Amino acid sequence: MPAFSLEPEQLAWCAELRRLAAERLAPLAEKGEPGRVNRPLVAELGRLGLLPRLFTSGALDLCLMRESLAHACTEAETALALQGLGAHPVHAHGTPAQRERWLPGVGAGTLVAAFALSEPGAGSDAAALALAAEPDGTDGTGGWRLTGEKAWISNAPEADFYTVFARTTPGAGARGVTAFLVPADRSGLTGAPLDMLSPHPIGTLDFDAVPVTAADVLGEPDRGFRVAMGTLNLFRPSVGAFAVGMARAALDATLVHTGRRDAFGGKLKDLQTVAHEVAEMALRVEAARLMVHAAATAYDEGAPDVPLRSAMAKLLATETAQYVVDRAVQLHGARALRRGHPLEHLYREVRAPRVYEGASEVQRGIIAKELYAALEAGT
Secondary structure (H helix, E strand, O other): OOOOOOOOHHHHHHHHHHOOOOOOOHHHHOOOOOOOOHHHHHHHHHHHOHHHHOOOOOHHHHHHHHHHHHHHOHHHHHHHHHHHEEEEEEEEEEHHHHHHHHHHHHHOOOOOOOEEOEOOOEOHHHHHHOOOEEEEEOOOOOOEEEEEOOOOOOOOOOOOEEEEEEOOOOOOOHHHHEEEEEEOEEEEEEEEEEEOOOOEEEEEEEEEEEEOHHHHHEEOOOOHHHHHHHHHHHHHHHHHHHHHHHHHHHHHHHHHHHHHHHHOOOEEEHHHHHHHHHHHHHHHHHHHHHHHHHHHHHHHOOOOOOHHHHHHHHHHHHHHHHHHHHHHHHHHHHHHHOOOHHHHHHHHHOHHHHHOOOHHHHHHHHHHHHHHHHHHHHO
C-alpha cells in the first residue's frame, strides 16, 4: 500500500530492505542464540551499509529502515536499532576523539554499542536515576567513580561500550545527571544477562567504583538528561516504525491465511466478521504508519512539537501492533501458538515496545503535558 508521503525511490528502497532482510539477514538471525548478541548479524548489517546510515540519515529514513527490516526479520531490526541507540549520543555529543575511536567500528558492525539509562528503581522515571558519580580526586584528573546498578539494558553485558547516565549532583533531579562513554573493559564494570520474553539481549550492569574522567563525558556535566531525551525523541518514532513493521507482517500473514483457509462452506475471508476484523487491522496499521512518518518528518524539519509527535507516534503504533498481532493470532487459530510459527515469534516480540523507551502510560503523560504547555503559551 503506497503512502502519499513517500517518493518512488523511498518505496523501492523499502522493498529492497525487505528483500535483504529475508534473504541475507533472517538466515543469520536463525543461527543466533536467543538473549545473546548476534555479532555475525551485526557485522552483516555493517557490510550492507545500513549501520553507517544511522549517522547520515534523518529520522524518516531511520523509520523506513526499522519498519522494513521488522517486516521480515525482527532480530535484524533490533540489532540495527540498538547500535543506533547506544551510539547516537556519541555521534551527537561526543568529542572528535570519542567519535573517531568508536563510531567507525559501530558503522562496520565490529563494535557493539549500548544505551544504559534504566535502573532497578528508575525505569519510566528516568529523572530518579541513582547510579552515583562521586568525585574522584585521587589521580588529579578531576574524574568520578561510578557506583550502582543498571537494569534492562539492551546488549548488556556483551556490548563493547556503554552510554551511561549517572548522577553527578545529588538531589538535583534531571538537572544533575551526566552522560558518560564507558568502555566495557573499564575496571569495576561487570554484568549479567536477563532471561526475557523477547529474544534480543538484555542484561544488568554493576558498577563498583568504575573510574571515568572528563574525557569520558558526553556533552556537559549535569546536562546528561538532555543527551538522553534528545536520543529518545529521535528513536521513539522509530520504535513506532518497528511496531508498524511487525503489525504489517501480521496483517499480511492474515490476508494470506484468511484468503486460503476453508471454513463453513467457503473461505474465512467470506465471513463478514472476519472481513471486518481484517479491515479494522488494516485501518489501524495505516493510521499508525502515517503518524510515525509525520513524527519523523517533524523531527527532520526541526518542528517545535517533536516531543508531542514522538510520544503520540510511539504510543499509537505500539498499542496498534499489540492489537493487530493479537487479532492475527486469533484468526489463525491454534497453529499460530505453535513454537516457531511467525506469529508466535511476533507475539513475543510485540509486547516489549509498549514498555521500553517510555511506557505507554509515560507517553500519555508527555502528550498531556505538551498539550497543556502549548495552551498556556497560546500556541
